[in-house]
Amino acid sequence: MKKITFLIIFLFTSLGIYSQEYTLSGIVEVKTSAEPVAFANVYIVELQKGAQTDLNGKFSIKLPEGEYTLKISFVGYDDYEESLKINGDKKMTFKMKAGKMLDEVEVLGEKDDDKLKDPTAGMVKMDVKDMEKIPVVFGEQDVIKTIQLMPGISSAGEGSSGFYVRGGSADQNLVLVDDAPVFNPAHLLGFFSVFNSNALSTVELYKGGISPKYGGRISSVLDVSMKEGDMKKWGFDGGIGLISSRFTTGGPLKKDKASIIISGRRTYADLFLGLSKDPTFSSSKAYFYDLNAKIAYKIGKKDKLTLSGYFGKDVMKYSDIFAFNYGNATATAKWNHVFNSDFFMNSSFIFSDYVYNIQIQSPSGTDFKIKSGIRDYQIKTDFVKKIGSWNTLVFGGGAIFHHFRPGEIDALSDQINDINIQERYGWESNVYIGDQMRIGTRLNIDFGIRLSMYNCFGPAEEYLWDDQGEVTDTLFREKNKAYKTYLGWEPRFNLSFMINETMSIKAGYNRNYQYMTLLSQTGSGQPTDVWVSASSSVKPQIGDQVSLGYFVNFGKNSMFEASVEVFYKYMQNQLDYRNGSQILFNQQIEASLLQGIGYSYGAEFFIKKRKGWFQGWIGYTLMRSIRKVPGINNNEEYSARQDRIHDINLVLMFDITDRLTLSSTFVYNTGDAVTWPAGKYEVDGQLVPYYPSRNAARMPDYHRMDLALILKDKKFKMKKNKETGEKEKIEKRFRSTWAFSIYNVYARQNAYTVSFEENPDNPGQFQAKQLALFRIVPSVTWNFKF
Amino acid sequence: MRIVGLIIFIVVIASCEKIIDVNIPDSDPQIVIEGKISTDTNVYSVLVSKTVPYNSTSNSYVDNAVVSLTDDLGNTQVLNSVGNGEYQTALFSGQVGRTYTLTVQNEGVVYSNYSSIQSPVQMDSIHTVFIPANTFPGVEEGIYPQIYYTDLVGLGDRYRMIFSRNDTVFNSADDYFLFNDVYDDGLQEVVSLFGKRFKLKPGDKVKVELWKLDEHVYDYYQTLENIISQGFAPTGVPDNPNSTWTNGALGVFNAYSYSVDSLIVQ
DSSP, X not given: OHHHHHHHHHHHHTOOSOTTEEEEEEEEEETTTOOBOTTOEEEETTTTEEEEOOTTSEEEEEEESEEEEEEEEOTTBOOEEEEEEESSOEEEEEEEOBOTTTTSOOSSOOOTTHHHHOOOTTEEEEEGGGGGGSOOGGGOOOHXXXXXXXXXXXXXXXXXXXEEETTOOGGGEXXXXXXXXXSOOEEGGGTEESOOGGGEEEEEEESSOOOTTOOSOSSEEEEEEEOOOOSSSOEEEEEEESSEEEEEEEEEEETTTEEEEEEEEEEOGGGGGGGOSSHHHHTOEEEEEEEEEEEEEEETTTEEEEEEEEEEEEEEEETTTEEEEEEEEEXXXXXXXXXXXXXXXXXXXXXXXXXEEEEEEOTTSOEEEEEEEEEEEEEEEEEEEEETTTEEEEEEEEEEEEEEEEEEEEESSTTSOOEEEOXXXXXXXXXXXXXXXXXXXXXXXXXXXXXEEEEEXXXXXXXXXXXXXXXXXXXXXXXXXXXXXXXXXXXXXEEEEEEETTEEEXXXXXXXXXXXXXXXXXXXXXXXXXEEEOOSSSOOEEEEEEEEEEEEEESGGGOEEEEEEEEEEEEEEEEEEOTTOOOTTOTTGGGGEEEEEEEEEEEEEEEEEOXXXXXXXXXXXXXXXXXXXXXXXXXXXXXXXXXXXXXXXXXXXXXXXXXXXXXXXXXXXXXXXEOOOSEEEEETTEEEEEOOSTTOEEOOOEEEEEEEEEEEOOSEEEEEOXXXXXXXXXXXXXXXXXXXXXXXXXXXXXXXXXXXXXXXXXTTOEEEEEEESOSOEEEEEEEEEO | OHHHHHHHHHHOOSOEEEEEOOOOOOOOOOEEEEEEEESSOSOOEEEEEEOEETTOOSOOBOOSOEEEEEETTOOEEEEEEEETTEEEOSOOOOOTXXXXXXXXXXXXXXXXXXXXXXXXXXXXXXXXXXXXXXXXTTXXXXXXXXEEEEOOSSSOOEEEEEEEETTXXXXXXXXXXXXESTTTTTOEEEEEOOSGGGOBOTTOEEEEEEXXXXXXXXXXXXXXXXXXXXXXXXXXXXXXXXXXXXXXXEEEEEXXXXXXXXXXXX
16 A cells, blocks of 8 residues: 555656646547547647547647647548647637548558657557458458457467467457457357447557556457447448448437437348258358447536447357357446546446357257356446646546356256356456656656456355366355455556657556456357356466567658567466366366466567558567466476467558559468377277377468458549539549458468378378368458448 | 357358378377276287377387286286287186276386276167158158167266177267266166168167276266367367376276167168
């Protein structure tokens, strides 16, 4: 506690030196719609001082008395400039006009030196509009697929929505949509993510430098926010593709006061199944859908309420013998309050649920249903307070109630008994405080601390077991009583120093606690993976990361940006499984788990051309990710599955004409570390593979190239002016775009799985068989907006 | 896991398979011991060998080990090498309720394992059923076997079923019929073999053995089946079967009882 008191005293005593300063606070909105503009850059030319708008379009800057030129810029909008006289506190609303080149936005829209100044090393920010040009599988834009093209982030497998950040596993990423966690961000086994790009406004991913306001996962935070409806007029947009279509509509419920937006998406490949004459196929189904909705309501000048929700589901059915569905549902109710120009508050109630259901009717009459899931209820409040011109204080707290339902089997015939894997309950609560200090024009420091606490609540049965994982005793935990408490101190620190106008260095350290772990059968994420809570025997994961980076802009008008970042991450209490563990429907799953340490380290190189008719980037990551778990691999170190030593991403985009863009991506990575047989032997008349060590072999290297061609329609049409009789150019309201893409252009057969089997031509000999999912996948999508 | 396999199969129609060359780090050969005794046979066998590289076509038998079998009353028999890694002795039959210990000494290392013979469970009956066309998806019209047995009341019973037709034992990676009573303790069980390869014709002779297994032996066979059955999706981390041999030897020691039933298809 002493430390905190000291911290607070330190913060408050360093203030108030510039007593003659006034506050300029404002909201930046879109001129035509009153939608807030997030992440716009506000800049005082004379002082070389700036601020950035928050997600609600708000900003504030402390200024001494005087006359200034204020500039606001944001990608896709005309720069806004205004002369101001400051002689007292001032509140203003700034209206930005959509730029002439609205459709030709730059990738990662930022001001030239934003990235240099931001102390958060390891942050990737994306405007959803920026993703349009990047080719993706099945032609569907996808934030997760696009973010996987950045250094330090790699896909968990062909077409997977899971991703690994700096050597961490896929469940160590906190995936948020409007503050609500999404437990399984994948549709259709990962080929689509749950994020319908039509419904999203901004995407931020932190691979390091995680703010104290985030917690609960040790590797990264992916913070996605949903679009708000237009407050002025109704609009529609959508897309029609070979596999799926989507449609979004939004507009004012009450002009300038309340808005709504609804977005939906569904795949329809399975509709063709209905045409089949074979009853097995005509009664089969395979589709998914998404629904996003958000309502925003302004109450007076100081308050705003938003209500947003996401609902998605995958449905699969094979005749009458097998039915499977799974999906996420989230809801966020958020209250936004402005105390004064220097003091804001966001308060939310959040709900998130993931569930899967399986129904099986087998020919032998063994019919049963399976149900499993996880549910969170959360409250949280965040405050932002500016103190003087140097400090921005962020503080807040919250609590989450986790309800784990690992699975129940409901027998529908008498050849099987009901089974119910015990449910678990946990309270995760936290408080945090942090300060963003701007010291002069060169040095920025963000630091803070988060205190998290996890309580396991009964009723629960816990087990004691011996070295072999055989259960020896059962402990009965009482209802509504905390039987195990964990406390986590999570310090966070980031620093950036501008060496000169085009160069900066950054350093960071952060510690995170994670109180739940996904038990995955494959490591790449399956809908049937199960979350397990921390408990008396399963200790929370702890991640510590240090990173150091060098950032530079160069070329004409800072046309290029480049960076080198190095990191080291140390992870405690990493889970692995005892040999031959049963993950699904195991009442005593904890006895099958082993915990050890993991560490990863690496360097990320990045260079990007961000202006001109030709844009793109190349990223290279050199990395190792190692585990050491007692009881596995003879207690020796072994590679984590995601130990991909080399990872290269290349993205190129050419604007051939105003209407035509050609783009290409190339990815390469070292194959995953896997366990393959080093030998074989015969037992029980069978040829058996021999596995002496864990993850000692490598999958074949992965590489692939994709192409996309985007063709926009004409922006203007000619129309006769009734009064003058002359023809004039009129901007069209209905706009459309054709997107043609080819996934895996040179038809590389990338290994999805490799299995070993007896050679049919030479019995007794093993051979390796690779399964590749795709050769070449062409697709076409027609997008429209009006 | 088969469920996930099925889903992937439904979704991915465009997939393709090919045989590839892989580079696997070398490792030292490991000893493999397989011992099998039962209540009813006079002959029992112990096989000792070593692992060979995965793409090798030869075997590596161990013929100079010292092998002995001891029961829990302290009676010991020494087994003699008969070549090709096999060890045998004179007449022997296992007793229900006894625990046997098998010991193998080779190159200065002693490996041992144990197994207890459980009370046998008699099968209720073997039936044949006629399945008309289009009754179940993927099941052809024809005659198929169904086996009934009743599990003993109380958790912990483990079974393996051995199916043979016209004196040919089904012994592929797909023929591990292993049953426990975790979900169905004390109930009557029916095992329906509706696969194409179990289709019967009149005159066929069906023979079924129901082995009653020691729990760790069942665990061995189950993990063995996991490893050798080629699923569409990899089933977690590949590993060696759960063996109770000391000093890291591979293989199993199975002391079991069994019941047998047979039927001529009408």
